[in-house]
Amino acid sequence: MPVRPDLAQRMARIAPFEVMEVLDAARRLEAAGRDIIHLEVGEPDFPTPEPVIDAARQALATRPMFYTSAVGMPELREAIAGWYAASFGVTVPMERIVVTAGSSAALLMALGALVNPGERVLMSDPGYPCNRNFVRFLDAEPVLVPSGPADGYQLTAALARGAWGVGVRAAIAASPSNPTGTCLDPTEWAALAAVCRARDGVLIADEIYQGLVYDRPPETVLSIADDVWVVNSFSKYFQMTGWRLGWLVVPDGCTREIEKVAQNLYISAPTPAQHAALAALAPEGLAVLEARRAELGARRDVLLAELPKIGFAVRARPQGAFYIYCDVSEFTDDSFRFVEWLLETTGVALTPGRDFGDAAPEQHLRIAYTQPVDRLREAVARIGLALEGLPSRA
Amino acid sequence: MPVRPDLAQRMARIAPFEVMEVLDAARRLEAAGRDIIHLEVGEPDFPTPEPVIDAARQALATRPMFYTSAVGMPELREAIAGWYAASFGVTVPMERIVVTAGSSAALLMALGALVNPGERVLMSDPGYPCNRNFVRFLDAEPVLVPSGPADGYQLTAALARGAWGVGVRAAIAASPSNPTGTCLDPTEWAALAAVCRARDGVLIADEIYQGLVYDRPPETVLSIADDVWVVNSFSKYFQMTGWRLGWLVVPDGCTREIEKVAQNLYISAPTPAQHAALAALAPEGLAVLEARRAELGARRDVLLAELPKIGFAVRARPQGAFYIYCDVSEFTDDSFRFVEWLLETTGVALTPGRDFGDAAPEQHLRIAYTQPVDRLREAVARIGLALEGLPSRA
Numbered sequence: 001m002p003v004r005p006d007l008a009q010r011m012a013r014i015a016p017f018e019v020m021e022v023l024d025a026a027r028r029l030e031a032a033g034r035d036i037i038h039l040e041v042g043e044p045d046f047p048t049p050e051p052v053i054d055a056a057r058q059a060l061a062t063r064p065m066f067y068t069s070a071v072g073m074p075e076l077r078e079a080i081a082g083w084y085a086a087s088f089g090v091t092v093p094m095e096r097i098v099v100t101a102g103s104s105a106a107l108l109m110a111l112g113a114l115v116n117p118g119e120r121v122l123m124s125d126p127g128y129p130c131n132r133n134f135v136r137f138l139d140a141e142p143v144l145v146p147s148g149p150a151d152g153y154q155l156t157a158a159l160a161r162g163a164w165g166v167g168v169r170a171a172i173a174a175s176p177s178n179p180t181g182t183c184l185d186p187t188e189w190a191a192l193a194a195v196c197r198a199r200d201g202v203l204i205a206d207e208i209y210q211g212l213v214y215d216r217p218p219e220t221v222l223s224i225a226d227d228v229w230v231v232n233s234f235s236k237y238f239q240m241t242g243w244r245l246g247w248l249v250v251p252d253g254c255t256r257e258i259e260k261v262a263q264n265l266y267i268s269a270p271t272p273a274q275h276a277a278l279a280a281l282a283p284e285g286l287a288v289l290e291a292r293r294a295e296l297g298a299r300r301d302v303l304l305a306e307l308p309k310i311g312f313a314v315r316a317r318p319q320g321a322f323y324i325y326c327d328v329s330e331f332t333d334d335s336f337r338f339v340e341w342l343l344e345t346t347g348v349a350l351t352p353g354r355d356f357g358d359a360a361p362e363q364h365l366r367i368a369y370t371q372p373v374d375r376l377r378e379a380v381a382r383i384g385l386a387l388e389g390l391p392s393r394a
Numbered sequence: 395m396p397v398r399p400d401l402a403q404r405m406a407r408i409a410p411f412e413v414m415e416v417l418d419a420a421r422r423l424e425a426a427g428r429d430i431i432h433l434e435v436g437e438p439d440f441p442t443p444e445p446v447i448d449a450a451r452q453a454l455a456t457r458p459m460f461y462t463s464a465v466g467m468p469e470l471r472e473a474i475a476g477w478y479a480a481s482f483g484v485t486v487p488m489e490r491i492v493v494t495a496g497s498s499a500a501l502l503m504a505l506g507a508l509v510n511p512g513e514r515v516l517m518s519d520p521g522y523p524c525n526r527n528f529v530r531f532l533d534a535e536p537v538l539v540p541s542g543p544a545d546g547y548q549l550t551a552a553l554a555r556g557a558w559g560v561g562v563r564a565a566i567a568a569s570p571s572n573p574t575g576t577c578l579d580p581t582e583w584a585a586l587a588a589v590c591r592a593r594d595g596v597l598i599a600d601e602i603y604q605g606l607v608y609d610r611p612p613e614t615v616l617s618i619a620d621d622v623w624v625v626n627s628f629s630k631y632f633q634m635t636g637w638r639l640g641w642l643v644v645p646d647g648c649t650r651e652i653e654k655v656a657q658n659l660y661i662s663a664p665t666p667a668q669h670a671a672l673a674a675l676a677p678e679g680l681a682v683l684e685a686r687r688a689e690l691g692a693r694r695d696v697l698l699a700e701l702p703k704i705g706f707a708v709r710a711r712p713q714g715a716f717y718i719y720c721d722v723s724e725f726t727d728d729s730f731r732f733v734e735w736l737l738e739t740t741g742v743a744l745t746p747g748r749d750f751g752d753a754a755p756e757q758h759l760r761i762a763y764t765q766p767v768d769r770l771r772e773a774v775a776r777i778g779l780a781l782e783g784l785p786s787r788a
Contacts, residue, residue, distance in 0.1 A: 006596075007651060008510045016654040047458045056666065057451050064441045065636040101495055101638060104660055116402045117511050117533050133658035139511050139533060202400075242459040242665030244495060244638075257401060260410040264527040266498055270664045271636030272450065 013136045017129060019351045022339055026349040037371060037379045040349040042178060043241050044296070044322060044370045048276075049288040052240060055279030056272050065271045070262040071255065072099020072247070073274045079281045080247055090223045096249050098258050101269045103208045103233035103246035107134050109261045110229045110248060114202050115140045115169050122163050122171040124155040125357030126325065126364065128178045128206065143168065146359035149315035153180040153325065157191035164199055171196055174206035175221075176213060179356045179366040180325040181300075181318025183213065186224050193225045203228045208246070211237025211289065213320035214297035227251045234273070236321070237289060238280040243273035296322055299369040302376055307367075310384035322369050325356075329363035331387065339365055346382035407530045411523060413745040416733060420743040431765060431773045434743040436572065437635050438690070438716060438764045442670075443682040446634060449673030450666050459665045464656040465649065466493025466641070467668045473675045474641055484617045490643050492652050495663045497602045497627035497640035501528050503655045504623045504642060508596050509534045509563050516557050516565040518549040519751030520719065520758065522572045522600065537562065540753035543709035547574040547719065551585035558593055565590050568600035569615075570607060573750045573760040574719040575694075575712025577607065580618050587619045598623045602640070605631025605683065607714035608691035621645045628667070630715070631683060632674040637667035690716050693763040696770055701761075704778035716763050719750075723757035725781065733759055740776035 022040050030036045047053075071077065077094040084092040100106040107130070115121060117139035123131050125144035132142035145163045147153050155173045173192060175184040184192065189205070196203040205221040205228050213219075221228050233246040250258055262268070279285045303324055307314055313327040332338035336352040343349050351368070353361035369376060416434050424430045441447075465471065471488040478486040494500040501524070509515060511533035517525050519538035526536035539557045541547050549567045567586060569578040578586065583599070590597040599615040599622050607613075615622050627640035644652055656662070673679045697718055701708055707721040726732035730746040737743050745762070747755035763770060 006594075007507050007648075010510070011507055011651055011654075014654055014658060016650070017657055020657070041461075043461055053454050053459075057454050060447050060451050060454075065447075065634070066437055067435075067635050101664075102661060108659060112531055113401050113405055116404070130658045137506055137655070137659065200400075240459070241461050242662070244661070244664045254401075256410070257405055260405075260408055261531070263411055263414070264408060264524045265502060265531065267496060267638070268636070270495075270638045270667060272666050273664060 010136055010139055014133045018336060018355045022343060022349055022351065025340065025343055029343070029347065034347050037348045037375050037382075039367050039369065039371060039379060040351045041370065042323070042368055044239060044292075045372070046239050046292055048240055048243070049280065049285055051279045051282070051284040051288065052276045056276035059275035060272060063275060068268045068271055068274060070266070070268050071259050072097070072269060076274050076278055079278055083281050084220065084222065087218065088220050088223055090220060092222055092249055095255055096252065098248045098250065098255060098262060099269050099274060100246045100248050100262070101266050102235065102244040103206070103231045104130070105266055105269070106231040106246050106248035107131070107204070107206070108137070109258055109265070110204055110231065111135060111138055111140070111170070112261060113254070113257055114229070118167065119169040120165070120167045122155060122160055122168060124153065124159070124173065124177070125359040126153060126179055126353065126361075127357060128174060129355045131172050131206075140169075141167075144357050144359065146357075152182040152184075152316050153177060154182055154184050154188070155192065156188060157195045160192055160195045164195070164201070168199070168201060170202040170204055172204045172206060174209070176209040176318070176320030178209065178321055179323045179351070180316060181321040181323045182316050183319045186219060189221045190224045193221070193228055197227065205230045207231065208233035209236050209321040212293060212296060212322060214293070214300055215319050222249060234277050234280060237293070238277070239289065239292065240273065240276065240280060243270065243276060245269055245273040245277055296369065299373055299376055300324070302373050303367065303369055303380070306377065306380045310380060310387055324367045324369065326365055326367060327363055328365055331390065333362050335362050335365050342383060342386065345386045346379075348379045348382055404530055404533055408527045409523075412730060412749045416737060416743055416745065419734065419737055423737065423741065428741050431742045431769050431776075433761050433763065433765060433773060434745045435764065436717070436762055438633060438686075439766070440633050440686055442634055442637070443674065443679055445673045445676070445678040445682065446670045450670035453669030454666060457669060462662045462665055462668060464660070464662050465653050466491070466663060470668050470672055473672055477675050478614065478616065481612065482614050482617055484614060486616055486643055489649055490646065492642045492644065492649060492656060493663050493668060494640045494642055494656070495660050496629065496638040497600070497625045498524070499660055499663070500625040500640050500642035501525070501598070501600070502531070503652055503659070504598055504625065505529060505532055505534070505564070506655060507648070507651055508623070512561065513563040514559070514561045516549060516554055516562060518547065518553070518567065518571070519753040520547060520573055520747065520755070521751060522568060523749045525566050525600075534563075535561075538751050538753065540751075546576040546578075546710050547571060548576055548578050548582070549586065550582060551589045554586055554589045558589070558595070562593070562595060564596040564598055566598045566600060568603070570603040570712075570714030572603065572715055573717045573745070574710060575715040575717045576710050577713045580613060583615045584618045587615070587622055591621065596623060598625065600625050602627035603630050603715040606687060606690060606716060608687070608694055609713045616643060628671050628674060631687070632671070633683065633686065634667065634671065634674060637664065637670060639663055639667040639671055690763065693767055693770055694718070696767050697761065697763055697774070700771065700774045704774060704781055718761045718763065720759055720761060721757055722759055725784065727756050729756050729759050736777060736780065739780045740773075742773045742776055
């Protein structure tokens with residue numbers, strides 16, 4: 001789509017999500033009566049946990065829904081600090097925690113505070129599509145660093161060292177990662193932070209899928225470094241997607257600067273969501289979330305067992321989030337058309353690789369295990385049947 | 395406050411709000427037992443209307459709080475279009491309406507879509523402080539155009555024509571305005587739009603206080619031009635401040651571009667707020683809001699009658715919003731210190747002029763009539779008493 005000539009130049013560099021076209025096509029088929037299995041959008045099928053809903057309803061009945069402080073309600077910042085202590089044994093003073101309008105706001109403010117126009121930001125390819133578009137919105141330049149199975153599809157310290165060049169100001173890494181579900185372990189985080197530090201650069205850690213890991217306990221980079229900018233969210237583990245709430249942990253001495261940006265760009269994060277989030281961090285809320293984590297882990301295990309049988313190759317073990325990144329090069333060299341074909345043929349909606357980068361997008365697609373196990377099994381069965389009928393590579 | 399040298403250069407150009415220091419000082423006095431009359435923050439004392447609260451509680455009990463479309467729930471976009479038709483007799487197709495995370499998001503997306511780094515944006519001085527900081531966040535340049543009583547403290551067509559120069563890309567005007575409460579009438583809007591159009595520039599209209607006018611029915615620039623970008627909000631007239639919901643009306647053909655930015659920067663506006671806002675636009679909600687508008691009008695009238703008696707000069711009649719911009723040059727040439735002194739002496743908290751621009755900030759302060767009439771009368775009485783005791787100019 002050509003950009004209108006009267007719009008700012010950055011608009012030509014910001015791409016819409018390919019997955020939205022898949023979603024639109026899926027909805028058209030659904031409207032026509034087809035049974036569609038939605039595995040394309042990064043949002044689980046679970047509703048917001050009951051204790052969180054109850055807390056919001058209670059707050060609406062009893063508390064005014066005025067603006068809060070630009071950095072968030074003190075009791076919520078304190079609760080997040082308490083959650084870091086209880087969950088990870090790490091001390092994160094509430095003064096370093098800024099409650100934000102989703103992790104989207106956290107990421108924009110972090111990049112806005114750190115990166116000048118024309119400067120560069122390293123990130124792994126494949127990776128979360130918005131990361132590069134946040135950077136472009138600020139007229140800075142994303143540097144997509146191709147990463148493969150050997151790197152766990154991550155921006156490793158070695159890759160960052162190799163890609164660092166003139167004008168690089170920061171690096172973004174996510175653990176677990178979207179679209180691959182792979183993690184950076186503490187040693188790798190430490191090495192990556194050291195690479196950034198040695199180059200007077202800043203590491204931005206995306207921990208929005210932090211609580212959703214299945215092979216080991218959750219971890220935070222804050223256990224090993226306190227000069228990292230950490231983005232987190234109530235959307236994924238805490239399953240409050242539509243509420244638009246997240247947070248940013250900044251190094252000592254940076255809160256006032258971020259507060260200034262928050263005042264101007266957001267005023268404050270949504271008040272109903274802040275009240276609700278208090279319940280997500282309380283024992284009753286966490287109990288629901290842990291049960292759902294177990295369910296998501298079971299879904300992952302089913303897919304990891306079934307996908308190889310239909311020729312969808314998983315090259316690096318996904319340890320978290322709710323995504324599996326599949327190598328489908330056996331079937332296609334145009335994953336967008338392949339995803340379209342799968343949707344039409346099988347009614348299963350997936351995300352083509354193009355949304356996640358430029359390195360090998362046509363050989364990959366992402367499956368979001370955001371449906372119950374029986375639906376996942378059915379999706380795999382439908383796809384398997386369709387692929388059996390293929391004469392050769394699509 | 396000097397910016398940290400490791401932060402982006404734009405951070406040095408973005409100032410925190412002076413009013414926050416007043417607010418902090420007011421809270422300290424309050425904690426020490428003083429009775430403080432808060433007239434400093436741009437948020438009325440009314441809670442969210444009951445029908446809106448009820449709708450939100452109902453939605454929480456019955457609807458999933460998932461992400462919505464990046465441009466908003468279709469039924470809310472349709473309701474806003476219907477509200478334009480019913481309230482102003484103007485046809486605004488829902489396709490041109492983008493529901494946003496507060497008018498803050500609307501303004502950032504509009505500026506982001508329109509203005510390149512280094513380009514300039516005209517705005518009136520005095521004006522809403524965030525406007526210039528949004529522009530600076532995008533590494534563009536705000537041009538503060540001094541406007542006085544003769545211009546209604548507005549960016550008139552004549553002022554815009556005079557200030558237009560190399561690199562000017564857009565102009566922002568607000569009606570009613572913060573901090574002055576003054577309006578642009580349709581003739582003036584049309585003239586300003588024509589000035590922008592003739593220079594291949596874009597007019598951004600801030601209508602977030604639109605419904606709050608007291609001398610005449612509300613108006614919209616959309617009645618006279620469809621190439622204007624219009625920012626609106628559920629915070630002020632609709633009194634849903636903490637919910638963080640607003641909208642942006644874009645010219646024909648721009649929605650897909652803004653959708654792209656919304657997907658990347660916000661994902662979607664808060665879902666609970668979108669459900670709640672439907673009730674704000676329904677007859678029961680509007681009835682509450684109209685009663686409150688009458689109450690705010692009565693408050694304005696009391697202050698307009700009382701302020702001249704204590705020497706606070708109101709140089710242009712405020713017709714809307716909930717602000718009165720006072721010339722206090724009779725008492726001070728340092729309005730920040732004057733506001734501090736008033737707070738300590740009288741317990742009345744006001745906003746110093748510095749937040750609103752560079753033109754004549756030290757001679758002005760803003761009163762927000764966000765308290766009931768008896769409290770406003772008491773505030774004026776306390777201030778009057780203190781000023782009587784003044785030997786001469788502070």
